[in-house]
Amino acid sequence: MNSFLKRLKEFPGRAASWFRSLPGRSARFFRSLYERAADLFASFLNFFKSSNQNVRASLCLMGLGQLMYRQYGKGILYLAIEIGAVLFFSLVGFTWISGFFTLGTIAADPWTGQEGDNSVIMMLLGLFAFVILILFLVLYVSNVKDARKSQLMVLEGKKLPTFRDELKDLLDKKFYKSVLFVPILGVSVFSVLPIVFMILIAFTNYGPDHIPPNLVDWTGFESFETIFSATNIGSTFAKILGWNLLWAVASTLVNYLLGLLLALLLAKKVVKGKAFWRLFPILAYAIPGFITLTAFKFMFSMGGPINDIISDLGGTPIHFLGLDNTWGARFIGLMVNAWLTVPSTMLLATGILSNAPTDMYEAARIDGASSFRQFKDLTLPFVVFATTPTLITSFINNFNNFGVFYFLRGDIVPSEGYTAANDTDLLINWLYRLSIDNNYYSIGAAVSLLIFLITSIISLIVYVRSPAYRKEGTFR
Amino acid sequence: MKEKRIILPLAVLAILLVGCGEPGASSTGGGSGGGYDPDDPTMKPDVIPAVFEKFEGELERNVEIKVLENGNADKVGYSEELFDAFNEAYKEYGITAVDANIGEYNDLAQMGPYGTGPDVIYQANDIIMGYVDDKLVTPLPTYYMPDYSKIPATAWKAYESAATGERYTFGIPINVQTGLLYYRADLLPENWEAEWDDDKNGIPDMVENMNDLYRFSQIRHEANNDEYGLVFSLNDFYFSGSFLFTYGGYVFGNGDTDDTDIGLHKGDAAIGANIARTFAGVMSEECIDDSAKLAISGNMASGKYFASVTTPDNYEVIISALATEYEAERKGTAEECDALARENLLSVPFPDFPLSGDLEDDSEGFTSALTMGGINGFAISSYSKYPKASLAFINFAASYEMVCRRYEMLGIAPCREDAAEIAGELSKQLFDKVDEGAIYLMPSLSSLSQVWSPAGSFFGDLAEDNLIRPVAERKYDTIEKIQAGLETTSQNIYDAIHILGV
Numbered sequence: 001m002n003s004f005l006k007r008l009k010e011f012p013g014r015a016a017s018w019f020r021s022l023p024g025r026s027a028r029f030f031r032s033l034y035e036r037a038a039d040l041f042a043s044f045l046n047f048f049k050s051s052n053q054n055v056r057a058s059l060c061l062m063g064l065g066q067l068m069y070r071q072y073g074k075g076i077l078y079l080a081i082e083i084g085a086v087l088f089f090s091l092v093g094f095t096w097i098s099g100f101f102t103l104g105t106i107a108a109d110p111w112t113g114q115e116g117d118n119s120v121i122m123m124l125l126g127l128f129a130f131v132i133l134i135l136f137l138v139l140y141v142s143n144v145k146d147a148r149k150s151q152l153m154v155l156e157g158k159k160l161p162t163f164r165d166e167l168k169d170l171l172d173k174k175f176y177k178s179v180l181f182v183p184i185l186g187v188s189v190f191s192v193l194p195i196v197f198m199i200l201i202a203f204t205n206y207g208p209d210h211i212p213p214n215l216v217d218w219t220g221f222e223s224f225e226t227i228f229s230a231t232n233i234g235s236t237f238a239k240i241l242g243w244n245l246l247w248a249v250a251s252t253l254v255n256y257l258l259g260l261l262l263a264l265l266l267a268k269k270v271v272k273g274k275a276f277w278r279l280f281p282i283l284a285y286a287i288p289g290f291i292t293l294t295a296f297k298f299m300f301s302m303g304g305p306i307n308d309i310i311s312d313l314g315g316t317p318i319h320f321l322g323l324d325n326t327w328g329a330r331f332i333g334l335m336v337n338a339w340l341t342v343p344s345t346m347l348l349a350t351g352i353l354s355n356a357p358t359d360m361y362e363a364a365r366i367d368g369a370s371s372f373r374q375f376k377d378l379t380l381p382f383v384v385f386a387t388t389p390t391l392i393t394s395f396i397n398n399f400n401n402f403g404v405f406y407f408l409r410g411d412i413v414p415s416e417g418y419t420a421a422n423d424t425d426l427l428i429n430w431l432y433r434l435s436i437d438n439n440y441y442s443i444g445a446a447v448s449l450l451i452f453l454i455t456s457i458i459s460l461i462v463y464v465r466s467p468a469y470r471k472e473g474t475f476r
Numbered sequence: 477m478k479e480k481r482i483i484l485p486l487a488v489l490a491i492l493l494v495g496c497g498e499p500g501a502s503s504t505g506g507g508s509g510g511g512y513d514p515d516d517p518t519m520k521p522d523v524i525p526a527v528f529e530k531f532e533g534e535l536e537r538n539v540e541i542k543v544l545e546n547g548n549a550d551k552v553g554y555s556e557e558l559f560d561a562f563n564e565a566y567k568e569y570g571i572t573a574v575d576a577n578i579g580e581y582n583d584l585a586q587m588g589p590y591g592t593g594p595d596v597i598y599q600a601n602d603i604i605m606g607y608v609d610d611k612l613v614t615p616l617p618t619y620y621m622p623d624y625s626k627i628p629a630t631a632w633k634a635y636e637s638a639a640t641g642e643r644y645t646f647g648i649p650i651n652v653q654t655g656l657l658y659y660r661a662d663l664l665p666e667n668w669e670a671e672w673d674d675d676k677n678g679i680p681d682m683v684e685n686m687n688d689l690y691r692f693s694q695i696r697h698e699a700n701n702d703e704y705g706l707v708f709s710l711n712d713f714y715f716s717g718s719f720l721f722t723y724g725g726y727v728f729g730n731g732d733t734d735d736t737d738i739g740l741h742k743g744d745a746a747i748g749a750n751i752a753r754t755f756a757g758v759m760s761e762e763c764i765d766d767s768a769k770l771a772i773s774g775n776m777a778s779g780k781y782f783a784s785v786t787t788p789d790n791y792e793v794i795i796s797a798l799a800t801e802y803e804a805e806r807k808g809t810a811e812e813c814d815a816l817a818r819e820n821l822l823s824v825p826f827p828d829f830p831l832s833g834d835l836e837d838d839s840e841g842f843t844s845a846l847t848m849g850g851i852n853g854f855a856i857s858s859y860s861k862y863p864k865a866s867l868a869f870i871n872f873a874a875s876y877e878m879v880c881r882r883y884e885m886l887g888i889a890p891c892r893e894d895a896a897e898i899a900g901e902l903s904k905q906l907f908d909k910v911d912e913g914a915i916y917l918m919p920s921l922s923s924l925s926q927v928w929s930p931a932g933s934f935f936g937d938l939a940e941d942n943l944i945r946p947v948a949e950r951k952y953d954t955i956e957k958i959q960a961g962l963e964t965t966s967q968n969i970y971d972a973i974h975i976l977g978v
Contacts, residue, residue: 303762303767307761411765414933
């Protein structure tokens with residue numbers, strides 16, 4: 001606490017010093033940038049001077065150097081790539097790239113059959129053309145490097161590998177490249193491209209008035225300005241973010257601790273018929289989440305069994321999930337989420353506990369450590385160490401937990417002081433309302449980009465500071 | 477492209493041969509020498525507007541059109557009957573209509589532009605008109621609709637839009653849908669004819685006006701704590717909206733065409749909302765959320781509710797539950813119980829509201845309830861490759877015979893005057909209400925989707941106020957507070973529609 005206060009007191013002085021040093025640091029940064037560029041240019045000149053005519057030929061035309069070294073298979077392949085790229089860019093590539101910047105100029109009119117530009121497709125095609133361009137540049141550099149490598153091998157008097165040798169290498173020394181090629185391609189197409197596309201959408205006006213066949217335009221940071229502006233959207237975002245962080249931390253802790261306690265309880269020797277008792281949480285886990293959530297919504301509804309019991313006992317029914325019951329509904333959400341998630345944590349903890357080093361417990365018992373002490377100093381560190389990555393995954397899943405409040409309270413909007421959201425909505429629920437219910441795709445994309453930034457930063461910080469990262473070899 | 481090359485000369489030929497039209501439809505106008513006149517849409521213009529050119533020329537041959545019909549129509553076999561009849565009628569052209577085989581509530585925006593959507597869709601007017609802004613449904617050449625004059629102008633209005641400049645019609649009305657009051661005749665007091673029929677018209681007063689229904693609900697609940705009079709989910713704005721509309725509230729301004737003017741709080745809407753709040757006091761707590769809606773058949777059958785409000789498509793579900801209840805009570809065979817259920821479950825339009833705005837004061841008389849309703853109809857996707865065949869299909873489906881058959885099989889009120897005549901008293905009443913503008917038709921703007929949840933949440937909160945909220949915490953115990961609540965709701969809806977626009 002004292003150290004925190006000390007650092008707090010020092011903060012203004014440090015901040016002033018940081019700002020004072022800013023001009024000098026900026027100058028150093030740009031000087032180093034200039035120096036690096038100059039170094040790069042010098043090394044290129046050096047490379048060019050020391051290269052023979054074959055390497056220079058490959059610089060001018062892909063594969064030519066290889067052909068001059070009589071590496072015909074590889075040379076023809078590189079040449080074909082260059083011809084393919086030239087054809088692609090001259091036929092469609094440059095049009096796609098140009099379309100990426102304009103996002104279309106003629107709006108289609110499906111009523112008259114007038115064909116027009118589809119901004120979203122143009123953005124996708126432009127993105128694709130950029131990927132092809134980058135891929136081409138990578139292959140171009142590899143072509144030059146390959147020619148240079150051949151030059152050096154010849155200088156050293158080594159025999160150049162044949163095309164067949166290099167193909168064999170792909171199944172032997174470079175097998176990892178062959179194996180990883182398809183997954184990397186898959187990840188690029190199915191994960192990276194959609195993420196980049198989503199990021200780009202955040203910088204457009206893709207929304208209710210700008211859905212194809214209407215044209216979409218680039219709008220820069222307007223979506224972010226709307227989110228952070230002083231309107232209700234900004235305050236809604238801040239309120240939801242605050243609740244979202246609290247929810248993610250609370251639900252991760254509750255699920256984790258309850259799962260661990262359940263696993264410890266069922267691991268006790270005194271418990272008879274362990275398999276039987278473990279069956280119940282697994283059953284809860286096995287039922288699809290949306291069915292469980294719908295059932296819970298019914299249970300807590302005005303006509304549900306819980307209110308029936310309250311009425312039968314002479315009480316006044318409670319609108320558990322009502323507009324006014326913010327914290328009650330949030331608590332119900334937390335518990336329902338625990339119902340859905342604790343079984344998986346329990347199973348995980350059960351597996352980890354079965355590998356716990358028994359000798360350490362033996363030593364602790366001999367030393368007279370209490371059960372709580374053993375839990376605190378042995379069980380918890382051991383389980384936490386093994387499950388930190390799972391904890392981070394669980395945190396991210398909870399941060400983006402769409403189902404719980406969508407099913408429990410999705411029909412209530414808006415709460416007082418919120419725009420297009422209620423007070424139990426998480427950012428992901430709000431994102432859904434904005435983009436799916438209201439077609440505000442650009443705002444939705446901006447929100448999802450912010451979610452991405454928040455979850456990645458938190459996950460990285462937690463992981464880097466965790467024992468699983470810092471003391472990797474502890475339990476090996 | 478190939479198709480375009482064929483259609484364009486055909487269109488030119490068709491312009492020259494004015495009056496040829498498409499087979500199966502007769503042009504009712506002869507051309508006035510001007511352009512398309514939205515005020516007289518039956519008149520075929522001499523110069524065909526570009527948006528209607530695709531309907532000119534000869535009917536496509538040997539094509540298949542995909543139709544997205546209503547889920548209930550599929551279930552009871554009406555869709556199949558309609559497709560068979562149409563396919564038979566257009567056999568010589570080789571046109572066949574088939575089920576689009578997609579969910580009833582699929583979004584045309586996700587399919588149409590990519591060529592995977594249906595050619596023809598059957599939906600409520602708010603859904604169809606929600607597609608207009610993005611040009612997903614195409615304007616219809618009403619001069620090729622031979623039965624245009626058989627459908628009331630108010631119903632056509634539900635399918636008109638000038639959102640993109642010119643005023644066009646985007647759907648052909650088939651039937652009218654609105655909330656009705658369903659009640660159990662066998663739960664009426666034995667002496668109802670003497671005590672509860674002041675005007676001696678043979679209809680119990682408690683299903684004719686809200687004041688008597690309120691009084692009856694009080695008596696019934698006081699006599700047995702587990703029984704109620706009228707109960708329905710007040711959080712469903714489709715039904716609870718009538719409390720506001722009857723007293724001057726509205727959804728959008730300028731005849732529901734201006735979504736910058738949200739009018740839930742306008743006129744004396746707060747008085748209507750106060751009636752809803754007061755009535756909630758004698759309803760079951762299930763009226764606060766969806767519980768009453770979800771349990772309507774069981775609670776009507778068990779007699780827990782004397783009456784409830786729902787749409788006619790739920791009629792068969794309630795009948796089935798009631799017949800099962802009668803069987804359990806050993807009131808006869810399955811057929812007898814079914815007949816008894818049909819005899820006892822009756823429906824009437826929503827009861828009249830007191831002009832005084834007070835459920836205990838009927839000295840000023842009553843005014844008809846203005847209930848929200850919708851006009852279901854057919855529309856054609858802008859991306860249909862066979863617009864002429866699709867037009868032929870919707871004209872066929874809107875014909876007298878098919879609309880009557882739809883009524884027989886589905887029990888829904890027709891929009892055609894001639895079909896409504898033979899469809900029974902209630903259908904006729906609903907038709908007349910549409911004709912007179914006495915049904916508040918769902919606005920034909922896509923921004924309507926932003927209205928349901930906030931307005932429903934307000935009514936749920938209003939009901940909660942008088943049912944379970946402690947006196948000290950009540951939020952709407954004065955008209956002023958209700959008015960403020962309605963104003964906030966209108967503002968929330970405005971924000972959802974406009975504030976997010978980048």
